[in-house]
Amino acid sequence: MSTKYLLLSFCAVLLVSCTGRGFQPPPGAYTQWYKKGVSQAGVDNAMRACGYTNLDGVGDTSPIDVVLTRFYCMKDAGFKRRDNLDLCKQGRIGESPVCEGRR
Template sequence: MKFASVFFLFVSLALQTGCAGKPFQPPPFEFESWEKPGTSEQEIKRALLECGYPDPFIAGGKASANEFVIMSRCMEKSGFTSKIPYSLCRGNFNLPACALPDAEIPNRKIEKRLGGRFCRELPGADVCK
């Protein structure tokens, strides 16, 4: 009986400490995953759309892993830093975009932002003006 009580107490404490912080938090919006000193939230959203992200709130959308790497590298080329330390290029993926020299990574394009799905569907959004 004593063993069962101690075991129950141990399991209860372990479960409670696991829930003490911020459990079950949703992932951040994509624009919250990037930073650049002196840059506003709106500018980060614009940069994401100009680098080809379909939506500044959702990471990559339906993009392939290779397309996602190209979009991420465009952001890095524009001076942004990802707050998420994981990179598809550092994993076990053999993606062609990881081997591309910086000169072949596309630059930001206003046309991508204004002509993309996000701005076509939400033309009144601040990032689409």
């Protein structure tokens, strides 16, 4: 009987650690872009103007050239990334024609 309680206790601890504050999804893509003097609403609008349809970035299945075009539209508009990401410097992605002159 003590094994049963031990197993139930373990399952309860595991369940608690996987819910609530234990799991934090990654921040949305919209939180990575910034530009001095531009509000979050301004960032969102700029992203939409650059062709982003999903501001979270989760589940985006767009072709890489589309992703790169959107990304560099934001960069060319003067936005920066909090994580300093530069897609054209990421491995084979840089072979895309969109990266010409950006490597």
